[in-house]
Amino acid sequence: MRRVRFHSHGGPEVLRLETAPDPEPGPGELLVRVEAIGVTLPGVRATRNPRTPLPGVLGGEVAGAVVASGPGVEGFAPGDRVTALSFTGSYAELATVPAAMASRIPDGVTAVEAVALVRSGHVALAALATAALRPDESVLVTGAASGVGHLLVQLARGRRVVAAAGSPAKAAFLRELGADEVVTYDAVPALTDGVDVVLDAVGGDLLPDFLGALVPGGRLVFFNSGGGTVPAYELLAGSKTITGLTMRRFAATQPDRYADHEARLWRMLAAGELRPVVHAEFPLEEAAAAHAVIEARENLGKVVLRPA
Numbered sequence: 001m002r003r004v005r006f007h008s009h010g011g012p013e014v015l016r017l018e019t020a021p022d023p024e025p026g027p028g029e030l031l032v033r034v035e036a037i038g039v040t041l042p043g044v045r046a047t048r049n050p051r052t053p054l055p056g057v058l059g060g061e062v063a064g065a066v067v068a069s070g071p072g073v074e075g076f077a078p079g080d081r082v083t084a085l086s087f088t089g090s091y092a093e094l095a096t097v098p099a100a101m102a103s104r105i106p107d108g109v110t111a112v113e114a115v116a117l118v119r120s121g122h123v124a125l126a127a128l129a130t131a132a133l134r135p136d137e138s139v140l141v142t143g144a145a146s147g148v149g150h151l152l153v154q155l156a157r158g159r160r161v162v163a164a165a166g167s168p169a170k171a172a173f174l175r176e177l178g179a180d181e182v183v184t185y186d187a188v189p190a191l192t193d194g195v196d197v198v199l200d201a202v203g204g205d206l207l208p209d210f211l212g213a214l215v216p217g218g219r220l221v222f223f224n225s226g227g228g229t230v231p232a233y234e235l236l237a238g239s240k241t242i243t244g245l246t247m248r249r250f251a252a253t254q255p256d257r258y259a260d261h262e263a264r265l266w267r268m269l270a271a272g273e274l275r276p277v278v279h280a281e282f283p284l285e286e287a288a289a290a291h292a293v294i295e296a297r298e299n300l301g302k303v304v305l306r307p308a
């Protein structure tokens with residue numbers, strides 16, 4: 001099969017197309033013929049991270065058809081269409097995924113739609129659940145045009161939604177998704193009306209500004225890979241709360257809620273209430289170009305790779 005790995009750390013240019021033996025599904029795993037691969041900011045960051053072991057393999061969301069089941073797997077047959085997370089390499093024509101986390105793709109939904117919806121949608125719903133956002137509350141979504149952020153903007157509609165992004169060129173896209181106000185990050189400190197909740201996909205040096213946008217008693221959910229330093233006095237002075245979120249822990253500790261979220265995502269897609277937007281599709285061999293789009297912070301929605 002063909003796959004993409006990297007043998008030195010660096011930018012998108014380190015990604016290499018290689019041939020490799022077909023993987024075998026281990027206990028509890030499915031082997032999937034991959035039709036679509038989700039490109040994510042954590043994956044893009046991993047190639048530059050000196051702590052990523054070499055040769056570097058990127059895991060993440062895939063969608064495609066089941067080829068075979070490993071020992072102990074029941075309920076799946078060859079040809080079943082699923083989307084799932086691969087921890088052993090998603091940038092490939094064939095990927096192994098844990099069967100327990102595989103989600104069946106409903107009829108009529110394409111692999112590209114599935115890969116743009118499920119993982120990012122899970123993060124978005126988990127962020128909303130963690131914030132316990134009420135219908136009467138206002139919310140600031142940062143990284144609002146990202147794969148996760150553009151779904152969050154749609155899911156938060158019906159209340160005051162402020163969308164923050166890196167460029168004013170994203171404003172029309174975000175308004176069309178339902179944002180009431182769109183700001184660039186440099187304008188966040190000038191927001192006149194504070195928000196009850198911040199759902200932060202960005203973090204880093206901007207975290208203090210995002211905390212500053214909260215009204216007294218407000219809550220920030222921190223689910224990004226940008227790091228940052230919390231100004232603790234801001235929490236004290238404004239009685240504010242910051243909560244971290246990883247999907248791995250959310251799924252492990254709240255399995256019923258996770259399953260409920262998954263059903264809700266498929267239901268909302270079918271009803272036309274949630275629209276995953278695909279910014280661009282690239283063939284697998286152009287993985288570097290896909291990463292470059294995200295590094296340039298150009299994407300409006302999800303970036304997807306296609307092996308075939």
Ligand SMILES: NC(=O)c1ccc[n+]([C@@H]2O[C@H](COP(=O)([O-])OP(=O)(O)OC[C@H]3O[C@@H](n4cnc5c(N)ncnc54)[C@H](OP(=O)(O)O)[C@@H]3O)[C@@H](O)[C@H]2O)c1
Pocket residue numbers: 039040041042120123143144145146147148149164165166167170201202223224225226245246247248294295296297298299301302303
């Ligand atoms: N907690 C979890 O379990 C979990 C799971 C999945 C994803 N996430 C997080 O969700 C966030 C969004 O991820 P995604 O995969 O949806 O994003 P994505 O589709 O890859 O979009 C990337 C966007 O993020 C923004 N961004 C902010 N800082 C950036 C930087 N330093 N370099 C490049 N882009 C930057 C850019 O938009 P602007 O220029 O408009 O800001 C860029 O267009 C990430 O922080 C990711 O770590 C968390």
